[in-house]
Amino acid sequence: MGSDLHTKTLAELGALLNTGECSSVELTRLFLARIDRHGKALNAFVTVTPERALAQAAAADARRALLRKNGEKGSPLLGMPFVHKDIFCTDGVRTTCGSKMLAGFVPPYDATVVERMAQAGMVMLAKTNMDEFAMGSSNETSFFGPVKNPWDLSKVPGGSSGGSAAAVAALLAPMATGTDTGGSIRQPAALTNLTGLKPTYGAVSRHGMIAFASSLDQAGTLTHSAEDAALVLQAIAGFDPRDSTSVERPVPDYHAALARIAKDGIKGLRIGVPPEFFDQGLDRRVAQCVHDALDELSRQGAMVVDVHLPNLAHSVPVYYVVAPAECSSNLARFDGVRFGHRAADPKDLTDLYMRSRGEGFGAEVKRRIMTGTYVLSAGYYDAYYLKAQKVRQLIAEDFRRAFERIDVILGPTTPTPAFGLGEKTDDPVTMYLNDIYTIGANLAGLPAMSLPMGFVDGLPVGMQLIGGHFTEERLLGVAHAYQAATAWHRRAPQAFA
């Protein structure tokens, strides 16, 4: 087999697996060797599971051989290697969520996403590094140290799914899972030249995904292409009785949706471009890339429509009330009693709680727990939390109104390309502003994607597509149409080629 297998998309690798031109064991060995060679320099992984991966790969090859004997074709994902963000509980494999608190935690069950990908025959290679409890935009809050951006090792890969992004961007795995509470899939995807998909809230089960802010968290994918995102979404989407906010509705055939777009094109598609996405904080070279992308989509027949999201400017302040409030409540479960870190020689129960949590959580997590505790405390609840929930409604209404006139919203994913490691760690508010364009979709529960759209100073930048609730087919279709005409998404960093 050729030596360029690691540069291929899931769709391409799936075709090779199907024809027998390569085996799952072969692919698994290849990516494990690449992880071995490059993983440490990027600090992209918390735990690598080679024995388990090779056993799963051998089982997948056996299953495929049996299918072939019966003249059947397996799923393109059968035997496909990938990596999980270390926020998804994996039965028998340590799951840390990037925290000292869970450094020794071995879940007794699989998250639904983990279970569904295993059922599809996918092969987990490793668990990826991440911001502690998914709280961060640079992957610098991890207990296991910062992750580096494969495009420039002095830059951040984005966060919180930074290890997942670095792994796929450096071609150490063809796909990774991620989670997105305020941009944690889309922002790292943008900063590492990947396709990141955050589905509609409730489309993918949150069961077994360690909770940060339950009304915002959603699982999704980091891949090289929209076609690959569609393949994995097909496997993980759908109702799960174990998640009380999982939505009961049939899962569309995403691949068919892409085929439809490939055939019919996007003529007549109404793209909303809100001026609020082009504020003074946006690097004008990033803005230029967005305009170039719009030109490409217009050439294919899309129409650009003016829409306004007047309340979008409030989205970061709303988020930094709502998310910490939910986090302070969710992280109350870490008490040093049933699982997680426990302080030595506690003198009483309060001392046990306080020191276990004080030692187990890092600085940013503590800051968010305290912010949340404050905004929910007696006397401040109305002024902060209730007010934020009302402004959240205004932001959601802006989107609802916009989608009466347009099909998708298009803008930048981040204001700038990747920033330097350590550059924004001193001031939390500066760091928080990195998510200014991504948070709106989480507050309104909308599906959104980031796609590679060019380079600024040699660093990748991403465009964001946002759609109405449960319009993943359309989002993926538009992304697919764009990627069929452009090659940004096929670029890989030289050092890892």
Next chain:
Amino acid sequence: MSLTPEQVRSIAHLARLAITAEDEARYAKSLSSILDFVAALDRADVTGVTPMAHPLADLAQRRRPDLATEPDVRDQAQANAPKVAAGLYLVPKVIE
């Protein structure tokens, strides 16, 4: 909005987080800057707006039959506990 180190100590206690005196001053500064930042919400007019509790407006909470569906994984679960004996979680003495 400026929090004092004393206020930070009381918030940390509510959140059951042990922090050092040095941390109190640091958190007083960063929490104050976060609260100043979110104070921008004061400028939004929310007269008559219903607070949004869930991103999908028309979704009702599901009911399910009251059945035991999960397998017994107590031993595996307790393998993660810092201190257990005879299937029980051990904590410092609560009642004198």
